[in-house]
Amino acid sequence: MLGTGLAAVPVLTSSAAWAGGRDGGGDDLVVTEPGGYISFSGGAFSLVGAPVVVSPEDHPGVVRVAGDLRDDLARVTGVRPGGTIARFPVLLGTIGRSPLIDGLIRSGKLDVTGVRGRWETSLHTVVDHPMPGVERAFVVAGSDPRGTIFGAYDVSYGIGVSPWHWWDDVPPARRDRVWVKPGRFTQGTPVVKYRGVFINDENPALGTWAPAYFGPGKAPGHPGGFTADFYARVFEVLLRLKGNYLWPAVWGRAFAEDDPENHRRAAEYGIVMGTSHEAPMMRGIEEWNRHAGSGTDPYGGTGVWSYRRNADAIRAYWRAGIQRMVDQGFEGVVTLGMRGNGDTSLPDGDGIELMQQIIADQRRIIEEVTGRPAAETPQVWTLYKEVQRYWDRGLRAPDDVTVVLTDDNWGNIRKHPDGPRSGGYGLYYHFDYVGAGRNYKWVDTANLRNVWEQLHQAHAHGNHGLWVANVGDLKGNEVPTEFFLGYAWNPDALPLERLGAWEERYARQNFGEAQAKEIASLLATYGRLQARRKPELLNRRITLAGDRVVYDDRQTPYYFAHRELERVTEEWRALGRRAERVERRLPAELRDAWFELAGYQITATANLYALREAEFTNLLYAAQGRAATNDRAARAEAGLDRDLALADRFNSRVANGKWRGFQTQPHIDYGDVERYGPDAGWQQPEKDNIALPDVLFPAVRRIEVPQAAGLGVSVDGAEDAGEWWPGGASGEAVLPPFSPYQTSPRQYVEIFNRGRTPFPYEVSVSAPWLRVDRPRGRVEQQVRLEVEVDWPRLRADRAEATLTVRGAGASVVVRCVAERPSGVKARGFVEAGGYVAIDAGHYDRAVGQWRRIDGIGRTGAGMTPWPVTSPSRTPGGSSPRLEYEVTLLSAPGEVTVWAYLSPRNPALPGVSGLRYGISLDDGPIKTVDITAGADDGALNTVWARNTSDNVNRTATRHTVTSPGVHRLRFWMVDPTVVVQRLLIDTGGLPELYLGPLESRRL
Structure with a gap:
């Protein structure tokens, strides 16, 4: 468990311990969904015109949020409430800080059982005759100031104000009747203590817009900095989403310098400030870069960002960061450790021993500046990229430090907690990334089913200390940001079965009831399609x-x-x-x-x-x-x-x-190395660190088309090789084999013109069972002909025929093969075209506990062993497995079984790989480790392919002794494996990105 915040003023941490759970406590205290106590038909208290009253002695963030609540009520009802006591007021305040609230508690009018002493917890209840002259009041009381703030914004959510109302110009629906239901309600206590976002990779989008809209940064020579007015909008939406923690923007920006008001504004709003994993000791890395030069820095050093060569200066720099936190009195979580300048790895020689010294020196500075034991100041150490390698080799931070585990930058967690620690664990997760294999920054590409599965793993393994998501520009990643913070607050309120309901609630909150279902469906489909590839x-x-x-x-x-x-x-x-x-x-x-x-x-x-x-x-x-x-x-x-x-x-x-x-x-223009240099393979199109407008890459080609007509023919399956006939291929034209069981799109022949003059064409076939949908016609530019088999007219198990295309004085012969084995009674998934394709969710039998996650795969559902904390198993006997019945027609012989899996990492404590087993019939179980073999952020090219393609493909070889019905078994070895598809290649599996469509099932 993290310690409470610094005892500076004003901070929002209560003196009570963090409960780390959602239960509100108290027999009659009801934990609701956000705003679940609001009604638009009737209730115990009308909010229309009700003044919002707050004690001036309360925390400044509570006084400020009362104004936001008044504004929100006015937006919804059209009636502007006041701020003084009336017969029917809203009373807003913090237990132990608000004379209003404390007076109600002392008089016995307000029962705060289950709320008092908790972390960031609020109570919503209607109180009769709370004080002289007041007939009835709606009371929003917080266990601490942030609890009160969350409680106020929860009312705003309940009456229909979107958390994104400013960031996305969302007007609320007007309501004439807004009521509070009778009862005692709470949102519970958050499960994850610190829940935040990292604004990152913000150029050119946010970095262009914000200084133009809010005014330039106030640091001399750095007009691109973000000001307190900008951050106030970030703080507000973060609090509306029940977040409490921020890593500020870092691309050429320095939070403390860009506006001297930034930290004060964070304290006013009640935001806990941090710095990213690359920026230790409450200092942004730009605070060093701006002032250090060649051979010099403001701390008497050489200007080099190297602890081995410039330690005294760097320690002085860090000390100033902690001193500023104490002097300015803002609440912070201090980042420990060190990375290379520009978010890069430290030099190879700066390894475990040096990192131990760095962390020890940093904690000594914290103690000296604060005058308290280091354990009383919240600290984090993030195992990002190569730093996880230090952990795996035995480096440990002191037990009170929160160890932040990370994903691989592509949404796949790299490590789960390694055992209990008083500081607990955290999670750094990405919805935006700059780096290999390629940046993804443009639009939201998160698949919520994938996000849910990964966050569920973190939750199930007890990772509850601090969660932060890289949200890029923030705007554009609204859906995953809201989901991430909501899940961190209460994972149990978002089981897998409720993801669709969450999307519908999100749609309803922002766009109203009428189209909420369709919008929710659009969002889910969008996430699934985007997850195929950035x-x-x-x-x-x-x-x-x-x-x-x-x-x-x-x-x-x-x-x-x-x-x-x-x-x-x-x-x-x-x-x-x-x-x-x-x-x-x-x-x-x-x-x-x-x-x-x-x-x-x-x-x-x-x-x-x-x-x-x-x-x-x-x-x-x-x-x-x-x-x-x-x-x-x-x-x-x-x-x-x-x-x-x-x-x-x-x-x-x-x-x-x-x-x-x-x-x-x-x-659009990624990859143009000739134009942008060697980093163009992964970095956005830019020159001198300035992003450039898109052009088409690769460039399209224009050709000179001759006047005279010319026959060209391409056939299904040959276009990827660029083959065409009569002049563009060395071999014969052959269509993929026909099968009555095929699910692939109908085979086709494309007749195209190589000139500007149209020409007539004619197609003839050599057998009556072969049909072409348009055997004659006219070609202006091109015509696609679909070819099919009239199966009742085919007498043999296998037959060949040809179709001949004639036109423009030339002809092309295309060979066609039809296959329909008659000696096998087919059952299950049936081979056609030399392969069987199976979507993993369509099993015939599941032994043990498995969970189907619809939409997690590139083409549909995925299957994963359940629960995710299950112990690893030796496959065989009655151990967990999925069974699939298949009919193989081309046996006997060797077949290859391809497993398409989500590109997960070996995150389980004490397990070095990530394994599954596969067997065919009673043959041997072959165990496969899907790990790409890398142990740090640079990883390797196989990992880069897996994450870019968003799939891990692995293969095993098996012997089939006879045609007929067989049983394919996918065995659990380690939990957290997610299998999406299984493909059996009997010799004809085509090269496709997603794999062929699922085979026919009988």
């Missing part, structure tokens, strides 16, 4: 060449085979159309909020997919000399124009231009 990575294909990972930044990760690129693009188009329908149906006053919170992200990403499809189709067509080449180039360029137009609407038209300059994050 938008910034849509022009990077990552493949394996033996043991080597190969990056191609001029290629789509999706394939033309099985129409994969077309299908995923159409999914996004459909989602975009749904979003546009929602916007049309919303009242005009909600459309700005819709565009800011969801509409832009959905429609702009849908447009990006359409742009990429046109771009990569253009490059294919150019290589084939198609007449449609230039049209696809024009479509891609139109997509870029629409991308710019959507950003312009955000910047110029939404909220009358309030957000001008915000939507400026590059997201």
Whole structure:
């Protein structure tokens, strides 16, 4: 458990211990959902026109929040309440600090059982005749000042004010009747003690907008700094979301210097200040960078950020940070440790022994400056990237220090608590990232099902000390930010079954009841589709060449085979159309909020997919000399124009231009090393650290199309190799095999023109069982023909035929193979085309406890052993497993079983890997460790591929002795493995990003 805050004034920490649980206590004290005691039909107390009264002796943050509550009541009811006692007031105050509240307690009018002495806990209740002249009062009492503040904002939430009302221009619905229900209500005590966000990677978006809107920073020579007026808006939304902790922006910014009022404003609002994992001792790293030069720094040192070479100066610098915290009296959690300048690793020689010395020296400074034992000042040590390696090799911080564990920057936790410590553990999690394999900064890409599963693991393993999320610019990551902070407050209120209800409540709070269900569905689908791949990575294909990972930044990760690129693009188009329908149906006053919170992200990403499809189709067509080449180039360029137009609407038209300059994050031009230098593979398009406007990369191609018609033919399955006939391939044209069990899209032949003059075409077939949907017609640019088998007319188990395409004086013969084995009675998932594809949630039998998590996978559900704290098992016998019945038609022989799993890390204490078992029939169980083999933040290229693709693919080989029905078993070895899909390759599995569609199940 973390200690309480510094005893400086004003701080919000009560003298009571943190309970670390949600139970409000007291037999009649009801723990509700946010605002659950508010009614719009009737109740015990009307809030319309009720004055909000607070004692001036209370904490300044409580006095301030009373004004916000008055404003919120006025927004909703249209009646501006006063601030003096009346017959029916709202009484707001802190137990032990408010004479109003303490007087009610002494007189026996207010029962604070279950609230008094707790951490950040509030009571909401109606009291009759609380004092002379008052007939009835609605009392909001906090166990400490932050509890009171959370209680006030919870009323605001209950009456319909969005926490994002300022940040996203969300107007509340007007209400003539707003009531408080009878009873004693509480939001309980938060499970995670410190719950916060890290504003990071804020250039160019937030970094451009904020100084223009609020005015430049006040540090001489640093106009890009963020001021107290900016941070006040951050503090407010953080408190409305029941957060209490902040890591301030760091990209060229220094919280303490950019506005001398920043720390005072944080104290006024009641925010606990911290500094990021790279910035120890309450000092932002820019406070060093701005003043240290070559060979000099303000502390008598050499200016180098090296504890081995400049320790005296760095200690003096750190001492000044702790002294400032004490002098200014703000509440803080002190970061310990040290990383390299610019959030990089320390030099190799600066390892465990030096880190031990650093932490010891830092704690000695804390004791000397505060005059108290170090354990009385909250401290954290974050095991980020290479620092976790120090922990794994035995380095430990003192027991009272909170050890903050981290994810891998891509939403996969790297480590769970290693045993009890008085300081407990924390979590640093990412919704935004700058680094390898590539930045993701543009729009929200969090899949809440994935976030829930990871946060549930942290909760289940007892990680409750301090949680902080990297939220990038904050605006744009509203959904995951609100979810993260809400879950940290009360994980038990957000079980898996309630994720859909949470999304619906979020939609209702911001957009009203009428379209809440559709908006919730849109948000869930958006998160699932985005989780397939970050938008910034849509022009990077990552493949394996033996043991080597190969990056191609001029290629789509999706394939033309099985129409994969077309299908995923159409999914996004459909989602975009749904979003546009929602916007049309919303009242005009909600459309700005819709565009800011969801509409832009959905429609702009849908447009990006359409742009990429046109771009990569253009490059294919150019290589084939198609007449449609230039049209696809024009479509891609139109997509870029629409991308710019959507950003312009955000910047110029939404909220009358309030957000001008915000939507400026590059997201299309990644990878252009020739233009931006060697870091372009991962870093945003920029020059001299300034982000640049997007251009198309790779660039589209235009060709000179001859006048004369020319026949070209491409066939399904050959386009990824760029093959076409008659002149663009060395072998024959062959369609993928036909099967009555196939679920892949219908095979096709595409006839294209290589000239500008249209021509007639004709297709003939050599067998009556082979059919083409349009055997004759006219080709302007291109025509796609779908080919199918008339199965009743096919007599053999296997047959071959040809179709011949004639046109423009040329012809192409395409070979077709149909397969329908008759000697096998099929059951379960049936092989077709040389493979079986299974979605993991569609098992035939589950032995032991498993949990299905819908939407966690790239294509659907995932299955994971349950509970997540289960011990590891040796597979076999009656141990937990999932069983799948399959029919294999091409046996006997060797098959490869591919498991598609969420790209998790070996986070379990005492377990070095992350394993599962796989077996076929009664064959041996093959145990697989999915760990990429890395132990620090640099990790390795296999990890980079897994996180970029958001899947971990592993393979095992098995022997099949005969065709027929077989049983595939997926065995639990370690908990926390999430299996999404299982693919059996009998020799024909196509190369696809998502894998083929699920096989037919009989």
